[in-house]
Amino acid sequence: MGTQTGSEAEAFYPSDEEIEKWMINAFKMARDALENGEVPVGCLLVHEDQVVGRGRNEVNQSKNATRHAEMVALDQLLDWCRQSSLDVKSVCERTALYVTVEPCIMCASALRLLNIPVVVYGCSNERFGGCGSVLDVSSANLPQTGTTFKCVSGHRAEEAVEMLKTFYKQENPNAPKPKPRKD
Ligand SMILES: [Zn+2]
Numbered sequence: 001m002g003t004q005t006g007s008e009a010e011a012f013y014p015s016d017e018e019i020e021k022w023m024i025n026a027f028k029m030a031r032d033a034l035e036n037g038e039v040p041v042g043c044l045l046v047h048e049d050q051v052v053g054r055g056r057n058e059v060n061q062s063k064n065a066t067r068h069a070e071m072v073a074l075d076q077l078l079d080w081c082r083q084s085s086l087d088v089k090s091v092c093e094r095t096a097l098y099v100t101v102e103p104c105i106m107c108a109s110a111l112r113l114l115n116i117p118v119v120v121y122g123c124s125n126e127r128f129g130g131c132g133s134v135l136d137v138s139s140a141n142l143p144q145t146g147t148t149f150k151c152v153s154g155h156r157a158e159e160a161v162e163m164l165k166t167f168y169k170q171e172n173p174n175a176p177k178p179k180p181r182k183d
Pocket residue numbers: 068069070103104105106107108
């Protein structure tokens with residue numbers, strides 16, 4: 001993406017209050033995903049105290065395996081930049097992602113390509129995690145693939161894991177509804 005001028009954006013860290021505030025919303029979105037038969041992941045992209053993108057997983061609804069929460073939110077961010085006539089790179093360099101589950105390899109790569117510097121997430125993603133669990137896309141030395149990003153992990157991790165467990169217990173959400181339980 002463009003030429004690197006050497007003036008790498010300073011990484012910034014959100015405060016505990018900011019994390020608390022934004023993650024509440026990310027978790028609400030994850031719960032909405034769960035209630036709609038989607039992998040329970042929710043996220044927000046926050047630029048200068050303003051939400052510029054939000055998303056929850058919508059793979060089943062869209063029948064498109066790439067529609068992870070982060071991709072949905074990144075598309076909104078790009079629209080927002082277009083509408084505000086702002087440069088994508090300079091916006092992204094000052095934007096943090098708040099997400100309930102560690103971004104997968106695909107999403108971590110997208111975040112690199114868009115130069116998002118900070119990702120706050122809840123639980124780790126044991127199956128597909130791109131921030132250390134399976135691969136370390138977030139910090140790998142890949143000069144042709146955007147910039148590395150910092151991770152702040154563990155916020156309400158247990159709750160995020162519980163939601164994932166609930167989802168995977170339901171098996172295939174596209175399958176017919178199971179028969180009502182006889183008590
Ligand atoms: Zn993903």
